[in-house]
Structures are given as structure tokens and as C-alpha cells.
Amino acid sequence: MKLSGWGRYPVIDAQVHVPRDIDALRRLVLSEPSVIARGNGRAYGDSAINRGATIEMRHLNRMLAFDPDTGQLVTEAGVMLGDVISAFLPRGWFPTVTPGTKFVTIGGAVAADVHGKNHHKDGSFRQYVDWIDVMGADGEIVRCSPEERAELFDNTLGGMGLTGIVVRAAIRLRPVESGWIRQTTIPAPDLKAAMAAFEATQDATYSVAWIDCLGTGANLGRSLVILGEHAALADLPPDRAQEPYVTKAKRQRTVPFDFPSFALNRFSVRAFNALYYRAGARKSGTQLVDWDSYFYPLDAILRWNRIYGRKGFAQFQCVFPLDRSEQGLSALLETISREGAGSFLAVLKRFGPQESPFSFPMEGYTLALDFPITARILALLERMDRITIDHGGRFYLAKDSRMTAATLRAADPRSETFRGMREQQGLLSRFRSAQAERLSI
Amino acid sequence: MTKRPVLILGARSDIGMAVAHRFAAAGHPIQLAARNAATLETNRTDIELRYGVQATLHEFDALATETHQPFVADLPELPEIAVCAVGLMGTQEENERDIAAACRVMRSNYEGPASILAVLANRFEEDGNGTLIGISSVAGDRGRATNYVYGSAKAGFTAFLSGLRNRLAKRGVHVVTVLPGFVATQMTEGMDLPARLTAQPAEVADAIARAVERRKDVIYVRPVWRVVMLVIRNIPERIFKRMKI
Numbered sequence: 244m245k246l247s248g249w250g251r252y253p254v255i256d257a258q259v260h261v262p263r264d265i266d267a268l269r270r271l272v273l274s275e276p277s278v279i280a281r282g283n284g285r286a287y288g289d290s291a292i293n294r295g296a297t298i299e300m301r302h303l304n305r306m307l308a309f310d311p312d313t314g315q316l317v318t319e320a321g322v323m324l325g326d327v328i329s330a331f332l333p334r335g336w337f338p339t340v341t342p343g344t345k346f347v348t349i350g351g352a353v354a355a356d357v358h359g360k361n362h363h364k365d366g367s368f369r370q371y372v373d374w375i376d377v378m379g380a381d382g383e384i385v386r387c388s389p390e391e392r393a394e395l396f397d398n399t400l401g402g403m404g405l406t407g408i409v410v411r412a413a414i415r416l417r418p419v420e421s422g423w424i425r426q427t428t429i430p431a432p433d434l435k436a437a438m439a440a441f442e443a444t445q446d447a448t449y450s451v452a453w454i455d456c457l458g459t460g461a462n463l464g465r466s467l468v469i470l471g472e473h474a475a476l477a478d479l480p481p482d483r484a485q486e487p488y489v490t491k492a493k494r495q496r497t498v499p500f501d502f503p504s505f506a507l508n509r510f511s512v513r514a515f516n517a518l519y520y521r522a523g524a525r526k527s528g529t530q531l532v533d534w535d536s537y538f539y540p541l542d543a544i545l546r547w548n549r550i551y552g553r554k555g556f557a558q559f560q561c562v563f564p565l566d567r568s569e570q571g572l573s574a575l576l577e578t579i580s581r582e583g584a585g586s587f588l589a590v591l592k593r594f595g596p597q598e599s600p601f602s603f604p605m606e607g608y609t610l611a612l613d614f615p616i617t618a619r620i621l622a623l624l625e626r627m628d629r630i631t632i633d634h635g636g637r638f639y640l641a642k643d644s645r646m647t648a649a650t651l652r653a654a655d656p657r658s659e660t661f662r663g664m665r666e667q668q669g670l671l672s673r674f675r676s677a678q679a680e681r682l683s684i
Numbered sequence: 685m686t687k688r689p690v691l692i693l694g695a696r697s698d699i700g701m702a703v704a705h706r707f708a709a710a711g712h713p714i715q716l717a718a719r720n721a722a723t724l725e726t727n728r729t730d731i732e733l734r735y736g737v738q739a740t741l742h743e744f745d746a747l748a749t750e751t752h753q754p755f756v757a758d759l760p761e762l763p764e765i766a767v768c769a770v771g772l773m774g775t776q777e778e779n780e781r782d783i784a785a786a787c788r789v790m791r792s793n794y795e796g797p798a799s800i801l802a803v804l805a806n807r808f809e810e811d812g813n814g815t816l817i818g819i820s821s822v823a824g825d826r827g828r829a830t831n832y833v834y835g836s837a838k839a840g841f842t843a844f845l846s847g848l849r850n851r852l853a854k855r856g857v858h859v860v861t862v863l864p865g866f867v868a869t870q871m872t873e874g875m876d877l878p879a880r881l882t883a884q885p886a887e888v889a890d891a892i893a894r895a896v897e898r899r900k901d902v903i904y905v906r907p908v909w910r911v912v913m914l915v916i917r918n919i920p921e922r923i924f925k926r927m928k929i
Contacts, residue, residue: 261873305726305727305729305730306729306730306733306734307726307730307733308729308733309733326734330733330734330735331732334736559887
């Protein structure tokens with residue numbers, strides 16, 4: 244069947260298998276020439292596609308154990324973060340690290356070692372994984388953790404499914420007193436101000452900035468820096484404190500059809516961005532927001548990927564080391580703005596320190612953008628790759644759909660070590676995705 | 685207020701499991717009944733963890749009709765709602781060739797489900813309340829060359845449910861006939877089903893919960909099936925017998 248990631252580009256004809264239990268999964272791993280596991284398909288490109296055998300993990304989606312003393316939750320890999328929240332927020336627990344959508348599986352979160360708005364403070368997903376069970380090339384399942392088989396653990400977190408199939412994981416949830424977030428918005432007129440705001444708010448639990456990438460000149464990097472803290476009971480008005488975990492269920496809207504490709508252009512995006520910035524600047528200050536609106540604003544619009552039209556879109560996410568962030572970001576923003584290629588969703592975030600074999604984050608600033616796929620944009624993205632490499636940056640594979648192997652190698656020398664490890668452990672031919680083939684990892 | 689349990693017969697099926705989750709989410713304790721029930725232990729734990737309700741496992745064989753009385757008598761608590769999701773499709777080709785296989789399909793879709801619901805009906809009637817839900821099929825609306833063995837048994841089950849409803853309506857017991865249409869389940873895996881006509885198991889579960897709430901009698905999960913089956917039922921036999929359908 245035709246498969247793609249969330250960006251709907253590229254579309255690949257792939258054989259899909261949906262095993263119902265571990266035995267069926269093992270048979271696939273042993274009998275197919277090569278396989279890759281797929282969670283809920285929220286990686287943007289071709290990370291979770293194998294032409295010969297893509298293995299959907301959605302039936303392995305049961306919760307196995309929960310320890311209320313430590314907040315440790317054991318689940319099968321196909322459980323989604325949204326399921327975890329539905330089950331445990333009413334009892335006072337929330338995922339410690341969550342990406343911008345709750346429609347990711349635990350297995351996918353492990354494979355991409357996802358990060359959230361609290362990376363500067365709490366690190367990436369791996370910090371709260373106690374152990375994982377991984378099915379290797381021989382079909383055997385082994386448990387690994389930071390203490391036990393640490394190399395497998397380290398490489399699997401961020402290993403994009405290329406070290407084996409994650410079948411179970413033990414993750415730690417954080418206790419929260421409510422389902423509400425105290426959100427503070429700081430308008431920043433330009434990039435320098437946005438970065439200064441991040442540096443000044445390192446103590447905030449959550450921080451992220453929406454950035455207007457069509458701003459030019461004095462407006463270059465104009466941003467709204469949005470901070471968040473889990474609201475304590477004492478922060479809630481009395482009527483909400485009665486049922487602190489109950490937030491109004493949001494109406495789900497859906498995008499019913501593909502937008503025509505002209506719907507998003509530099510004028511509509513520029514107009515939107517200007518309005519959005521002014522509205523945000525007006526609302527600056529602190530307010531209470533429910534968890535769903537704070538963490539997952541786009542989840543309320545099902546199939547929002549259709550606004551980019553039939554041809555799909557590409558995400559671009561890179562991170563620059565701290566000392567070269569300002570230069571790198573300015574260069575990227577200038578290039579985008581000169582091109583007039585407005586990204587509808589542009590996000591800037593300060594990462595904290597992280598050292599890991601193949602995970603994306605490092606201390607510095609990360610910028611995420613998305614663009615509809617056109618020949619012009621693909622050429623622009625190549626230039627952005629170059630700028631990233633020139634400023635010591637690297638790329639997030641969960642977002643990538645079009646980079647070349649040479650680009651990855653130049654940006655991230657770890658990719659060769661990672662490939663070497665795969666080769667040496669006999670994983671290279673067994674676990675592969677279309678992305679792994681394209682990037683030669 | 686503590687809610688009374690919901691019994692799921694044929695709990696291993698995708699629809700049965702989806703219904704279990706739906707009612708557990710509403711706060712009902714769940715009784716999962718299936719053959720080799722012990723192998724559903726992980727699902728049982730999953731339900732308890734997700735919804736904070738009690739879930740129990742009960743050994744149940746729909747074809748061993750002589751066990752149905754004691755099965756119901758041995759339940760730790762009489763359920764408020766019983767959902768029968770037992771069913772077996774087989775393949776038409778095999779059913780034509782192998783009469784034993786055909787009989788197994790007939791018994792699994794009619795005899796077994798009717799037997800266990802008959803036992804529960806009598807208990808519910810004594811209590812003067814309860815809801816019985818039978819998952820039948822649109823295949824029972826008219827026999828077609830491609831699956832009439834399965835369809836005929838479902839037709840029998842649909843008629844049984846209709847009669848049961850008629851008998852118990854005045855006794856405070858509600859009977860729901862569910863006609864799901866195509867559903868993306870293990871039973872239909874690998875079949876090329878039209879997306880618009882195909883429901884997910886969770887959709888079936890939602891429709892069932894709504895039917896219980898609004899005391900509906902016969903439900904099609906996707907409304908379009910009401911139209912499709914109206915058309916299929918009304919094609920004159922002289923034409924129908926020549927159609928490839």
C-alpha cells in the first residue's frame with residue numbers, strides 16, 4: 244500500500260504487516276529480508292517505511308503495570324502518549340517529556356528520542372525511560388537500561404528503529420496537581436530579544452517560541468516566547484480546584500480535503516504571522532491554559548497536514564551549538580525571509596546539554612519549520628542544510644524526508660559510528676527504513 | 685455509585701475488546717469471557733490500568749452449549765449488560781467444500797450465541813432488568829453467493845434477537861441487534877474493503893454504547909448501510925440470482 248509519514252512526502256509503495264502478538268512479530272523479523280517498525284506514522288518523512296516489510300505496532304498497545312510510588316508505567320510499544328494521558332492524568336500523572344503531538348507511540352518516542360518544551364531543564368525522552376525490551380535480529384527480546392546492556396539502550400534511544408524493534412518500555416511519569424498550565428507569553432521583537440528571553444528563563448519548566456520567519460530587517464526573528472508551569476491546586480480558581488484534572492474536552496476539527504497549493508503563499512502566511520504576533524503580544528502576561536491546548540494545539544485539528552496540499556510538505560529541524568546559535572539562526576532566517584518562503588509553523592527552542600550516541604538534541608538552539616513541497620523549496624532546503632553545516636549544526640531525523648547521505652555525514656559524524664555499530668552487530672541488513680537507505684546509516 | 689458489570693462474550697474479538705474498553709471507560713467493571721481466557725491476562729491488566737475498574741476473566745466456549753447454564757450461574761456477579769461478539773466467518777469456498785466447516789460456522793454464529801443469550805435472558809427476566817446485545821451482521825439481511833453460510837446463521841441470530849426483544853420488551857429487558865457492516869478486524873484482515881463502508885472496532889463500540897443509552901433496538905453502525913441493505917433487500921430475486929454480489 245502507499246505509505247508516507249505525516250508530511251505526506253515522499254509516498255512509497257510498501258508492504259505493511261500488522262502483527263497481533265510477539266510470535267507474529269518474531270516471524271516477520273526472522274522471515275523478511277529486512278523490516279522497520281512503525282508506530283502511529285507521525286515521523287514526517289520516511290523514517291518508518293520499509294518497502295518490503297513495514298511492521299505496524301498498533302496492536303501491541305497494552306498497558307502492563309503502573310507503580311504509584313515511583314510513577315513508573317510499563318507499556319507495550321504501540322501505546323500512544325494520548326492514551327497515557329487519558330488514563331493517568333485523572334490520577335495525577337503526566338508524561339515527563341512529550342513532543343508537540345500526543346498521537347505518537349511510546350515506541351516511536353523511544354526511537355526518535357523525542358524532546359519537549361522542557362528539554363533545557365529535563366532533557367529528552369531517554370531521561371525518563373527506565374528500561375526497554377528490544378527484539379533483535381535473531382528474534383530474541385532483551386531488556387536494556389542505562390545499567391544493563393547500556394550500549395543497546397543508548398543506541399536505541401534515538402536510533403530510529405534501526406537497532407531492533409522496541410516492544411515494551413518502562414517510562415516514568417511526573418506527578419501533577421492539575422491538568423492546567425500557567426502560561427506566560429513574552430513578546431520578543433527580534434531574534435536577539437527572543438534568545439535573551441530564553442536565557443533569562445532557564446528556570447521555567449517549559450519554554451518554546453513561535454517565530455515569524457517572514458520578518459525582515461528589524462523584525463528578523465520576531466517571536467513570542469511562551470513559558471509554562473504545571474498549575475498547582477493553589478493556582479486554580481475555586482471552581483476549577485474542585486476537579487483539577489478535568490479540562491473541557493476540546494472539539495476535534497478535521498481538515499476535510501487537501502488545500503489547493505496556492506492557499507498558502509508568502510502573502511497569506513505574512514498576514515497570518517503579523518496578526519498572530521500582535522494577538523500574542525496583546526495577550527502577554529500569564530494565563531491558565533488546559534494541557535491539551537498548551538502541549539498539543541495542532542492535535543485539535545485532525546489531519547492538519549492537508550493544509551499543505553496534495554504534494555505534501557517538508558519539515559526542517561536543526562540544532563546549533565550554543566556559541567554559534569545566533570549566527571546560524573540569523574543566517575537561516577535571512578535566507579528564508581529573502582526567499583519569501585514563509586513557514587506557517589516555525590518554532591524556536593533552547594536545548595539543554597545532552598550527550599548521546601545518535602539522539603538529535605545538543606545544547607544550543609533548535610529551529611523547526613515546515614514548507615509545502617515545491618522544486619523551489621527543495622532547492623531552498625539544500626541551502627539551509629549548507630548553512631546548518633557551516634555553523635556546526637545537525638538535523639532531526641524524525642523530521643527529515645529529503646536530506647542526502649553526504650549532508651548527514653557532514654553535519655553529524657556520529658552517523659558513521661552508528662552505522663559501524665549496526666554493521667558490527669548484524670543489524671544493518673535486518674532493520675532498515677527508506678530513510679536509513681537514503682542516508683546510508 | 686458503583687456500576688454493575690458488563691459481560692463480553694467472545695472477548696478476544698476486536699469488536700468484543702473495543703466494547704470492553706468503551707464500557708470500562710464509562711466506569712463499568714468488565715467480565716471478559718472467551719476460550720482460553722487465561723491468555724487474555726494482559727488485556728485484563730490493560731483495562732484495569734487504563735480505567736481503574738475491575739476486570740475478570742471467565743472461561744467460555746460458545747459451542748459447548750451444555751456449559752452455558754453453569755457458566756452464567758458461576759459468574760461472580762450477574763452483569764447489567766451482556767454483549768455477544770462471538771462469530772466465525774470461515775471462507776465461503778471452504779464452507780461449500782467441507783460441510784463440517786460449514787456447520788461450525790452455522791453453530792458459531794447462531795447456535796452458540798443464541799444459546800448463551802437464552803440463558804442470560806431468563807436470568808435478566810427474573811430480575812426484570814438488563815440489556816442483551818447481539819452482534820449480528822448485514823450479511824444476514826439477504827443470502828448472497830459469496831457468504832451465505834455465514835449470512836444464513838447471522839439471519840437466524842437476527843431473527844432470534846428480534847423475537848427475544850419482542851418477548852422481553854414488557855419485562856424490562858432491553859435487546860439490541862447490532863449490524864456493523866464491514867469492520868476492520870482480524871476477521872476481515874487482508875480483504876479489500878471500501879473505506880467509506882468500513883468502520884473501526886471503536887466506532888462499533890461507540891454505537892453500541894449510544895444504543896444502550898438511547899434504548900435503540902436495531903442499529904447499523906454506519907448509517908450508509910441502512911441504505912445499502914435497503915437496496916440489496918429490494919432487488920427482485922429474478923435479477924438478484926444472476927448478480928455477482
